[in-house]
Amino acid sequence: xxxxxxxxxxxxxxxxxxxxxxxxxxxxxxxxxxxxxxxxxxxxxxxxxxxxxxxxxxxxxxxxxxxxxxxxxxxxxxxxxxxxxxxxxxxxxxxxxxxxxxxxxxxxxxxxxxxxxxxxxxxxxxxxxxxxxxxxxxxxxxxxxxxxxxxxxxxxxxxxxxxxxxxxxxxxxxxxxxxxxxxxxxxxxxxxxxxxxxxxxxxxxxxxxxxxxxxxxxxxxxxxxxxxxxxxxxxxxxxxxxxxxxxxxxxxxxxxxxxxxxxxxxxxxxxxxxxxxxxxxxxxxxxxxxxxxxxxxxxxxxxxxxxxxxxxxxxxxxxxxxxxxxxxxxxxxxxxxxxxxxxxxxxxxxxxxxxxxxxxxxx
Numbered sequence: 001x002x003x004x005x006x007x008x009x010x011x012x013x014x015x016x017x018x019x020x021x022x023x024x025x026x027x028x029x030x031x032x033x034x035x036x037x038x039x040x041x042x043x044x045x046x047x048x049x050x051x052x053x054x055x056x057x058x059x060x061x062x063x064x065x066x067x068x069x070x071x072x073x074x075x076x077x078x079x080x081x082x083x084x085x086x087x088x089x090x091x092x093x094x095x096x097x098x099x100x101x102x103x104x105x106x107x108x109x110x111x112x113x114x115x116x117x118x119x120x121x122x123x124x125x126x127x128x129x130x131x132x133x134x135x136x137x138x139x140x141x142x143x144x145x146x147x148x149x150x151x152x153x154x155x156x157x158x159x160x161x162x163x164x165x166x167x168x169x170x171x172x173x174x175x176x177x178x179x180x181x182x183x184x185x186x187x188x189x190x191x192x193x194x195x196x197x198x199x200x201x202x203x204x205x206x207x208x209x210x211x212x213x214x215x216x217x218x219x220x221x222x223x224x225x226x227x228x229x230x231x232x233x234x235x236x237x238x239x240x241x242x243x244x245x246x247x248x249x250x251x252x253x254x255x256x257x258x259x260x261x262x263x264x265x266x267x268x269x270x271x272x273x274x275x276x277x278x279x280x281x282x283x284x285x286x287x288x289x290x291x292x293x294x295x296x297x298x299x300x301x302x303x304x305x306x307x308x309x310x311x312x313x314x315x316x317x318x319x320x321x322x323x324x325x326x327x328x329x330x331x332x333x334x335x336x337x338x339x340x341x342x343x344x345x346x347x348x349x350x351x352x353x354x355x356x357x358x359x360x361x362x363x
Contacts, residue, residue, distance in 0.1 A: 034075035037164060042066035044171030053083050060147050067178045068148040071160055075152065083150065089143055097141045100154040103235065106243030106251070113144040113252055115182065115243060117189045118236030119158035122196045128203035129210055129218045134229035135196060137236060140189065142182055144254055149178035151185065163188050179259045186244065186266045193237055193273045200230065201276070204283060211287050211294070220291045227284045234277045241270050308357040315353065316346045
């Protein structure tokens with residue numbers, strides 16, 4: 001009987017291990033569906049081979065050096081759950097990373113930093129006066145720990161593949177650890193802001209030329225649409241200044257001293273972009289006022305022309321109305337040259353009014 005009981009216990013434990021292995025395998029499959037890349041970096045050098053998130057962090061912690069960089073694209077709650085448990089990510093930060101729609105911010109949870117970036121892509125178009133969309137926004141989140149960085153991207157642009165290859169080719173940049181990756185991401189996002197603002201500046205110059213061109217077809221609604229797109233850019237840029245300043249000032253021990261100066265440089269670039277965006281908003285407001293003012297002047301000019309032609313047309317209308325009355329005794333009814341004389345008087349008066357209106361620039 002004891003032998004049978006021991007055999008049953010062994011079978012039960014084996015069944016339990018198999019069940020846990022199946023659950024772990026299923027969870028890993030779910031996680032891998034959203035993983036863009038997972039790399040292990042030792043002394044700034046990416047180690048060869050393919051890694052799961054659990055294998056990667058186990059390797060780093062076994063060595064006692066290096067870090068893990070995991071890239072995710074639009075994970076859901078089930079897909080990110082395994083990574084959150086393995087790396088000890090806070091549930092509130094995980095919720096923000098999954099559901100997105102966050103403004104740029106920096107939060108600290110225990111020994112982990114959570115940072116949110118808004119990414120911006122310039123949408124190509126034929127003309128800013130006819131475009132319905134100027135910029136497209138996305139989101140990029142980063143979990144930073146002492147030996148890992150996890151990036152979560154939402155949107156179809158601002159992928160980090162090119163940046164990762166650039167960093168892989170320059171191991172010295174990664175020697176300070178995962179904070180160097182966070183700086184590279186911040187610099188990458190802000191550099192895109194600079195590119196987008198340059199393109200938008202060209203569009204505003206074109207729009208300004210169109211506004212002050214004679215008989216322009218641009219409307220205030222089109223400028224308001226452009227202002228809305230600039231507002232979307234503003235929401236991505238302005239709130240980012242404070243998190244970058246906190247990182248530059250040593251908000252966390254996860255940011256080494258040698259990296260803080262680089263964050264100060266990124267902060268300076270964000271300040272430059274913020275000033276440009278504020279200038280764009282002011283200039284577009286001025287263009288709206290100019291468009292409305294020009295529309296008012298054009299309307300007044302059109303009303304003067306309509307009034308002038310109405311005055312000219314009133315002359316033959318008045319004379320014809322007088323001689324259209326049905327009275328028996330009216331002057332000049334029996335006059336032989338009455339009809340051509342009347343036409344001559346009408347024509348002379350119309351020409352006189354026309355010259356007066358032309359002289360006064362009503363026509």
